[in-house]
Amino acid sequence: MPRKFLRKFSPDPAKLKQHKHLQFLGDTLHLPYLWHLNRRNVASAFAIGLFAMWLPIPFQSIIAALLAVFFRANLPLAVALVFVTNPVTMPPMLYAAYELGAMIVGHPGTGFNFEPSLDWLMNGLILIWKPFVLGIALMAVISSLAGYYGVHLLWRLHLLQHLKERRARKLRPKKSAESNDTPPPQD
Template sequence: MPKKFINRFLPSHEQVKSQKALKMFGALLHDPNLWHLNRRSAKGAFGIGLFFAFWPVPFQMFLSAGLAIPLRVNLPLSIATVWITNPLTMPPIFYSAYLVGSTVLGTEMTAFQFELSWSWVIESLNTIGPAFLLGCFICSVVAGLIGYFGLDWVWCWSVRNAWKNRKNMEDVK
């Protein structure tokens, strides 16, 4: 069942509550719905986490937590899902987003060399920025929807199979 599988990888609510960065949410973290894992809370958290995973900002976890709290979906899953984009996966994911944006805008892809400087960031916003940001937006919406409906489908499929197996075991007895 997805619940058992997901719970193996999630931190406990005590671990999440103890994070200094999440102290700004204060008493909001005491809502038990944020820690309960069921189909509704899991699919919402997964969709939110995937939505924010494609945003090219350094504080994706805060954005994900900030939306998970008022929507009352599973907070640890929402925060953990954002880490699909990590230092190893960011280059191919963001390059793919740039490809999507360039294709949608119908612009020619320009070659660029990454530099770790503020001037490069400002210059890139004018050249590759529109295609990149549009691609990130499209990918984030699509990934969020696929995550939401995909996890819902997997959850229902898993429950149906569990009931079917249980029925088969009863028939064997």
């Protein structure tokens, strides 16, 4: 993976360590594995971020950060990936998760009539919670596994391409000083 690209968008660890609102974390932010950009840390961060983005609760990024510390993953990447879900993308994603769960459970009928009211949350959600939770759990696990193994695959392909280019450079004939001379003019 291109480390320069990832570092470009990653926050500076020194600035975060000095931030006044993060002082309660103590030395946790000083742990070097939270900032490393290697295959294992990046793949773990993708798995954590793509898992946490499916949680239909507020403050998903805090859960991703705690999981990144626990599993020794890249902290900024895990938190950033949670923001794939936002107010625009969350409703269709959660609806797709519900449909998947309903298909597996065999829930009668497709879809549900959503009403943004407290009454619907109290009564309507009770009717669909099983397929909804099953769909979210499946999508979270599938996304997490796809992210983890996808990063490993892409990292390996990038590494193989880099090695192939290095071998090609070594096999190219080098131009010597003699070949750079122009041949004498012929009359």
